[in-house]
Amino acid sequence: MVFKPPMFNDQEPTIEVENPPAAELETRVADALATNFGVDASDVKVVASGSDITLTGTVLDAKEIERATEVAASVEGVSHVRNMIRSGGFLH
Numbered sequence: 227m228v229f230k231p232p233m234f235n236d237q238e239p240t241i242e243v244e245n246p247p248a249a250e251l252e253t254r255v256a257d258a259l260a261t262n263f264g265v266d267a268s269d270v271k272v273v274a275s276g277s278d279i280t281l282t283g284t285v286l287d288a289k290e291i292e293r294a295t296e297v298a299a300s301v302e303g304v305s306h307v308r309n310m311i312r313s314g315g316f317l318h
Contacts, residue, residue, distance in 0.1 A: 247303075248274040255279055255301050264293040270311060272298070277305040284314030 251274040259267035270283040279298050285291055291311045298307045 248276070251277070251279070251301070251303050255298050255304065258297050258301050259294060262293070262297045265290050265297060267294065269314070270294060277303055278308065279304050279306070280308045280310060282310045284312050287313050 252272045255274070256267070256270075256272045259265055259270055259272070266285060267283075270281055270285065273280045273282070279301075281294055281298060285294065291309060291313060294311055295307050295309045298304060298309075
């Protein structure tokens with residue numbers, strides 16, 4: 227049996243980035259939100275576009291919305307936070 231190296235259009239395939247910077251930044255912001263006691267981020271989605279972060283989802287009240295912006299902006303590498311989180315007014 228002969229093993230040939232993987233080829234794509236007669237060239238070896240290359241992986242430019244295994245963990246794109248946007249995914250890494252999203253993870254760091256999501257982790258910061260999840261470990262912050264001022265925000266219940268269980269229904270918050272984080273999307274990075276370059277160094278810009280967009281937050282969507284729902285939290286309990288306006289204070290948590292403001293705190294989510296502060297936490298996301300404090301993460302190294304974030305240049306701008308677009309907060310589209312709404313208050314959900316959860317009933318207990």
